[in-house]
Amino acid sequence: MESLRRIFALAVKELLAILKDRKSRFVLIGPPIIQLIVFGYAATFDLNDIAFAVYNEDRGVASRDLIARVAGSPHFHRVADLEHDGQIAPLLDNREVLLVLRLGPRFSADLQRGRSASAQLLIDGRNSNTALLALGYLRTIVSDFNSDWATRNGRPGPPAALQVRHWFNAGLASRWFVVPGIVGLLTLVITTVVTALSVAREREAGTFDQLQVTPLRPVEILIGKSVPGILIGLVEGSFILLMTVVWFEVPLRGSLGALYLGMFLFLLSAVGIGLMISSLAVTQQQGILGAFLFLVPSVILSGFATPIANMPPVVQWLTLINPLRYFLVVLRGVFLEGDSYALLFNQYWPMLVIGMLTLAMAGWLFRHRRH
């Protein structure tokens, strides 16, 4: 009973100390909103208005039809018509256009005669991802053009065609992928920073000594310091969740309970890591550096922006100790795939294990690292 009272007092004090400080209040409110908006709008792989140029040596209807289809797509924006070969290189070199579509003089004639016509596509590959995506868009346009041309001219189409469907994200909106990830990213950043500084701040102010001479046991200090981190993470996470659904209109298809179970386990592990950093750090400076050193790799190796499957095997193993990796699967699973508890079991238990281990480590460090 007395132990509970002490823990409660510590937790209340921690919360007050964080919420009353103007600087830390700002850290809790400012960056999350800014990052949510910037990430939400800027962090997208979808391409819009790609500048392209056309070098059309053909005068036929077919070429004009094809070019009109490309220019009419929201992904592309036609900025130049070229007259000769020599104009191509400078445009691409200077990044004035991302791609040049070149149709030879016999383009329409070949098609009319029932032969295949080639459309040459020159793409700036400096950003290979953009190049591949642009190529993908153009393939779709050309493929549609082909089947329309075949029907209109009463010719047979290709003997087999692909019928592609995209599950969970039919419009292939990058935002649906990125924004739920931000929920995980921001809750991780906030809880880590809040807890990573909590002991270091007291060490600097000298109050940690004061705390250690009270009857509070190390376990009680550990619990008292974890609770505010988890609470703040839950509140902040819920707010971003709400923004995701209301502002960015990402569909929430699965069970909210499964999402919150994941969030709780995730926060447990984040708080454990934060407190571990905190009990290692002597100054706030070291605390923030430690948090940074943990956050950067854990964001990169989480599958937030780039898939884990693309990484070399060694790096993939490394991601297994990263709690964000599991929470991102939970988030995207619940949001887009409509997952529930059973499918997410394999994400829950690793987070629980990481949380328990790091909290135990932090508790041990409280006692064994005093200076």
Next chain:
Amino acid sequence: MNAASRRRLRGMIRKESLQILRDPSSIAIAFVMPLVLLLLFGYGVSLDAKRIPLAFVVEQPDANSASLTGAFQRSDYFVPRGFGSIQAAQRALDAHEVSGIVWLRNDFSRHLLARGDARIGVIVNGVDANQARITEGYIQGVWQAWLLGYAHSQGHELPAMVMLEPRIWFNAAVRSRDFLVPGLIAVIMTLIGAMLTSMVVAREWERGTMEALMVTPIRIGEIIAGKMLPYFVLGMGGMLLSVAMALWLFDVPLRGSFWALSAASALFMLVALGMGLLISTVARSQFVAGQLAIVVTFLPAFILSGFIFQIGSMPAFVQLITHLIPARYFVAILQTVFLAGDIWPILLSNSVALLVMMVIFLGLARRKAHKRLD
């Protein structure tokens, strides 16, 4: 510049250099950080999908379906796995065991031979839209190649259609690392330059040495120059290390001249150091300065520099903001110098932008810093 001023500047530079040599943290920031970050990003961040697990549902196996499956099997991009029924394949998709499904119904061969309108069902997990597009693109590529081969084996030509002949310039192998690594160098150097100077000036405030420094006859311009020069050398060392790693560890080609690369890097380093100096004149504690350096340099450089996300595709107001990010100009220069060559219009226009930013940052730092405590 008279003799006394030269002597003060020399003293300042010597003091800073000695401090760098003594304090492992600034050396760590300049050399260990780029090493670790480049390794981490270079290996950890890749957009090239390889060996994508793909479910195959063939309801009636025969020669045609076997040749299509074979085409996927031979491709580097896919690892096809057979499933007995579409339901089983869909369960595997739900459980993230496969990224997509190729579904040949039992009438596939009949339609293919008799009516020439066979349909191949493709389901792709669209959660990661970018990967889904790339996967779909690969599937289309394999399918088109198979179609050509099929028509050829049947002894007739394909019906009239447009064949796309893509040629990807500057990066024919379409390796994402080739554009990510130069971009990363820009991001990392922003962070390093800003962290180096922001923390060292704040350190003088915190330890109370700034007060003692200010009461000597030293001028504010001499303090700034004396702080910038040693860290400039240090930062360029980190830059050199990063370039070496890019060239020999990640095998990124350097198609432009080393000279252009060095000049642009030096210019950018001055901008980054100036930014750090400005931060440090605003924030007088190492803690706040460090946080500010991370917040105002790292994240914007990461997201808004065009290093990974295409600036042209962002909403207009975000595009406007990107013009304020120095890394944006440096990313453009680096990607061009590494992959395309010395393309002067790009080098010059971006260098001018960096030059303007340098003048602004250093000018502001010079104005903001004065030899007074209030």
Next chain:
Amino acid sequence: MAGAPALVFEGVSKTFEAGGARVPAVDCLDISVPAGKVSGLIGPDGAGKTTLMRLAAGLLLPDEGVIRVLGVDVLAKPLVVQSSIGYMPQRFGLYEDLTVQENLDFYADLQGVPPTQRDPRYRELMHMTGLAPFTRRLAGRLSGGMKQKLGLACTLVRPPRLLLLDEATVGVDPVSRRELWAIVYRQVRDHGMTVLLSTAYLDEASRCEEIILLHQGRRLGQGSPGSFSEPLRGRTFRVAAPSLGKRRLQTRLSHVPGILDAIIEGERVRLVTAEAGPVDLEARLPDVPDLTMEAAEPVFEDAFIATLKRSEESSPAPLAGASPGPESPGTTGQPMIEVRNLQRRFGDFFAVRGVTFRVGRGEVFGLLGANGAGKTTTFRMLCGLLPVSDGTVRVAGLDLRRAASRARGRLGYMAQRFSLYENLTVVENLRFFASAYGLNRARRTQRIGWALEAFELGGYADSPSGELPLGYKQRLAMAAALMHEPDILFLDEPTSGVDPLARREFWQRINALAESGVTVLVTTHFMDEANYCDRLVIMADGEVLTEGSPAQMKARFRSAERPDPTMEDAFIGLIEQHDQQQEAAS
């Protein structure tokens, strides 16, 4: 040069923004510092000493007024002024990751000392400061006293015409302080330098030739130390009453009207009266049979307190309601703190070795020593903040290793920097500490009420503790340590940085606590405060040099030329003896 003042302030004001309000730090100040002398700037905490120094150095711009340094207007030509003065800030301005030599070189470069003049000047400075053997050592590895001397050497590398020292002696042990004064006077003699130094140690005032007394940004007086204390002649006394004990005597005396100040000095109580002439104490304290009283020589501190008390007119409230002890005070009975053969190793290095002492109930026990003597390490082991390498520590009869949580419940702790949660209010701080010690709601409410009243914190109940004046922070820290009515109170340099008035008040409260049976263990570097202790130990190199009452220690250093040695004399004597023994041994 003589005649014209070295530093002149004319109608100078400077205000700072603090918590939305503009607080004047220096208020329409006129001063003039005579050339070629050592002048002391003295005043309580927040009097504006540092602001004045910084204004003179051109580091701050005054809101109004004129400042002339060596005849030059600081506002108009700060660089000219800065190239002819030397300024040592509170933290010495040293680069701790540079060696002694590199620090000197750097400041010589900045001050434009020509290379040819450097070597003789370096030799002179190194010889004077005794740093010659350490030129290649990193400044960060020097002791506090050596850092201070290096800081001074760096400001003297080109002899300035005006030397400004801002609280240069804070936190430095008495031996080092004495050496610093010797260097300063040598500069004045050899180079005709003018020196202005601010200090919080009132006993240093007598070492200055001229004193400027500052209070709330205004000048209260200026003159030689004698000119301050002379008007008090006939108003200072020493009183003793063995039957009553020094503490009760002091408490009783401080409530006698007409007595401005009563402090414990050795076994007696020193009085300052409001009016000249003897006070009829026997009439005031008729129940004390063995009261004796004799006149005492007035010192600057008496004048300081008398002047400030007049201008503030505050009297400390008695600490009513402090925890009543079950037994009568005294050194008999079960010891409350028992330390036997205590050791602490850091690697091969013994920070504390073979320390043994016991403290009885109701005793005030002091732990003294120079920087690095091991007193802080000992202190931290006693309150369980640092594991013990070897030996036993029993606090309140409990072994700290076994019953840690229970033992901690019986002790109160007040750290050097008044460790409070700065953004929590006074009441929130009190509530937290009360709960951390497991007080239930009713007891908590009662104790918070007690703390607000006894420590006169009621007016600040809802202010964030970080915005309190330093004296009030100290009160709050003490209140927080007393919420659970501990049997033992640990105080780590409880008065550092606090002005003399607040220090007096603080010790009166401690006295009252000890009277009621609370055991107090205190570390301090103010030697005059050692007088308040019943017994004390002096430590050096991790070992106890001596143990005893203040009177016993002082008696050992009584001599013909020093018939009435101070605690500082005794301390320095002990350390010198110890050093000689060390040298003889090696």
